[in-house]
Amino acid sequence: MAEKLLKKGNEAIALAAIRYGADGYFGYPITPQSEVMETLMEEMPWETTGMVVLQAESETSSINMLYGGACCGKKVMTSSSSPGISLMCEGISYMAGAELPCLLVNVIRGGPGLGTIQPAQGDYFQAVKGGGHGDYRIIVLAPASVQEMYDFVGLGFELAFKYRIPTMILSDGAIGQMMEKVELRDSVRRLTDQEIAEKYGHWATVGKPANRKGNIISSLSLAASEMEAINLRLQEKYRTIEKNEIRYEKTMCEDAEYLLVAFGSSSRICEGTVEIAREKGIRLGLLRPITLFPYPTPVIQEMLPQLKGIMSVELNSGQMVEDVRLAVNGAVPVEFYGRMGGSIFSPEEVLKAFAEKFNL
Amino acid sequence: MDINEIIKPENLVYPKSKVLTDTVMHYCPGCSHGVVHKLLAEVIEEMDIQDRTIGISPVGCAVFAYNYLDIDWQQAAHGRAPALATATKRLYPDKYVFAYQGDGDLASIGTAEIIHACNRGENIVVIFINNAIYGMTGGQMAPTTLIGMKTSTTPYGRKAELNGYPLKITELVAQLEGTCYVTRQAVENPANVRKTKKAIRKAFENSAQKKGTSFIEIVAACNSNWKMPPVEANKWMEDNMFPFYPLGDIKDR
Amino acid sequence: MAFKGAIVVDTEKCKGCGVCVVNCPTQTIALAKKVNSKGYPYAYMENPDKCTGCGNCAIVCPDTVITVYKIKI
Structure with missing residues (x-):
């Protein structure tokens, strides 16, 4: 145990x-x-x-x-x-x-x-x-x-x-x-210097053995063509990450007509909102992005056919909502509710805002 | 006697260090950086620590130092080399770690990093090239620019009431408990080059003995931005820089 | 005991700064009238007979283009 x-x-x-x-x-x-x-x-x-x-x-x-x-x-x-x-x-x-x-x-x-x-x-x-x-x-x-x-x-x-x-x-x-x-999960042992040299010695500064040139770690490349190549490589890496590493959690989404999108502490409050909404017969679900980059864009897009509207709920003036709108691309109305400066909303407050925005 | 009688492998007395690469240095003719690079290479070779040495290059002319010494290198953000060196040395206590920095990098934007690394007594070597000017960006005023010295941002000469005073950061770090060896050297003539090499060797040895931070300032010439021929710049340095930045050990324990 | 020396300059890498010239105690070295492919007048032994192989030129050379040879005579 x-x-x-x-x-x-x-x-x-x-x-x-x-x-x-x-x-x-x-x-x-x-x-x-x-x-x-x-x-x-x-x-x-x-x-x-x-x-x-x-x-x-x-x-x-x-x-x-x-x-x-x-x-x-x-x-x-x-x-x-x-x-x-x-x-x-x-x-x-x-x-x-x-x-x-x-x-x-x-x-x-x-x-x-x-x-x-x-x-x-x-x-x-x-x-x-x-x-x-x-x-x-x-x-x-x-x-x-x-x-x-x-x-x-x-x-x-x-x-x-x-x-x-x-x-x-x-x-x-x-x-x-x-x-x-x-x-507490099982402990993971720290790698030894020897293991690090074997695993990462082809790029890391671990001390140069006789059989290779010195490793140089730098973000500098004055030639435009080289810098562009580096940028292209980085972008390719970001696309791979977008393909492989999206993580999210869905709550009551199977039959949802409306969707709240919220991350972190906002999402915990929104879980309460979904519960109250369901009691009132509103088919509301919650999508919680766990990775914010890569953003779960395809997850939102897959849900679009079943949705009448989405509200992004954040403790700010509306930042993640821009990524929701990019994913939705005008297919359904996207609204936003948020508080700022350290103020926090209650589940009821979020539901009230949601009902007002969608005339429910 | 025929020169070819002398130029034979068995008569070689001053070869190029094997730690230096064959890359032609980008520095201007006569630049002091090249001499200091060479001395670092020679010390690393003589101590046989090429496989255990990690260098940190700064932002400034010496940003490309990594092209000239065949060791593992990290290229730091402007002024932050002592922070990189701190982590590297703490994570690899048995390796030799040196930060190579210019005056703008070390004594202006990186003042906090160098003061605190020295104050913690990190077992690193700091090579501080002081040529009293920003070289790479084209000759602007440095924290170490002398009063009256003309630069592109003090075109009528540095004035204390406008620009403050030249910063003797080497004397400052000598006050800190964490430094074990603080010295000021130069490399414009053979005698001074030899002294600088001894200082670098001592600094690396201190690092191995975990005595604290060794800090070597090298008063240097930047003939291009001083707008003088190389030999004249070295003379100007002796006449004007040395009185304000006197050579010699400031602290050795 | 006397020494006789000689230097070899990597003329293509020499930048003609002249620091070796002023630091040569026997006035062996001068900058050539000719230039290398980058346009620098390179260092050479103008008076090879005077070289003692002291190595001062190589020690101060910022670009490490001088190698020094020396024999006892």
Whole structure:
């Protein structure tokens, strides 16, 4: 029987990092995610698994420590909240350009600016469309429970190394701070330096053996033709990810005439909305995208023949709704309901908005 | 005596280091970067650590350092080389990790990273090329630009009231507990080149002994952006840079 | 004991900066009147008889284009 603990989402991230064999965590304190590094420091994994944990001088430095660690073929991660992620965006772009794997955790708080420490989903665009410069994507996973905070650390590392791409867990202050039961999975052993050299030595900076040229990890290529070729390769990778890695969850969708689309903590509230709607005889379903990139576009498109309308429900001014509209392409009406700045809606409030928008 | 009598393999006294690649360096004629690259290659070869050395190149003229030394390289974002070096060294404590940075990279945009890496006493080597100007972007004022020095963003000369004062970051990092060896060198003549090589060797040895951060500033000439011929630029450096940036060890423990 | 030296310059890679010329203690080296394919006047032994093989030129050369040979005489 696997061990079950009552933990905060942020604590689950830290425990998962150790148990999924992370080699290094580099971070900087910011509310509402500081428990991640605090838990790691308390656990002292350098004494057990050998994992490095370091408090950096800034988020800029954290992400560049990740860059260095990822160059080495190591499993490295950081966590932060919205303003900190903004600071990291240059580094994320570099890592995307240099095709490096890493795990990023954004426990979103309300913005813009210093904003509030209350939960929000205002960083959807930043995460999904690329907050930094240049044409790049990262894989974005949206957990809706403490268990998923834990599990997505493992999944995130797996996808990051499979595609050599930065991968982000896009959470929010609600999931980060709430306590739930979490089942600890079997531990994964850290790779030895020898294993890393064998597995990733063809690209990683592990020290150059006599039988190969030095590995160079860079995102620089001054010749336009070379840079275009790199971009084309990246785009091809993103298309492969879109083909293979879409993840989602459907609730009451089989006979649904109307659909709510919501991710993360919004989706948990919307589960309540669906329940109340069903009691009132409204055939409402919920689609929860688990991967925000790749977005479950084909899943929405397959459902279109049965649907009269869709409402995207988000803790922002309407960001993911743009991806819903792109998927729907005018086939059915797409509405939006959201709150901002750390305010949260209730299931009833969402249902009321839904009924008004669709004249039910 | 016929020269061909002398030019024989058995008489070779100064060969090119095997750690250097055959790629022609993109640096301007007479640029100090080439000499420092060569010294790094020679030290790596002499210590026989080519398979255990990881270099971090900066943004600036030395961004392409990775083309010239045949070792594993990471190319950092502007100013962040010490952050990459920190993680690399902590994840591979038995490897040799050096950050190679210019004055804009290290002493302006990357001030936080270098101060904190030095303060943590990361067991890395920092090579800091100070030519008092931004080379790659075309000769703008650097944090280390001397008062009165003309650059493309101080066309009438650097004025303290407008631009602040030249930053002696090497003296600054020497104050930090984490640094074990802080020195300022130059490479414009054979004697200074030899001293710089000794300093680099010592820095790498410190790294192996986990004594803390070794920081080597190399006062350098940027003849193109100083708008002087190479030999004249070296003379100008001796006459103008050395009085403000005096050569020698600042800290050694 | 005296030494006799000689240098070999990779003339195609030489950029003609002249740093070796001023650092040669015996005035052996000069920049050629001819230029290489990139247009640089390259270093050469103008006075080969004077070379002692001290290596100063190679030590200061930024492009590592000079190799030095030396014999005892």
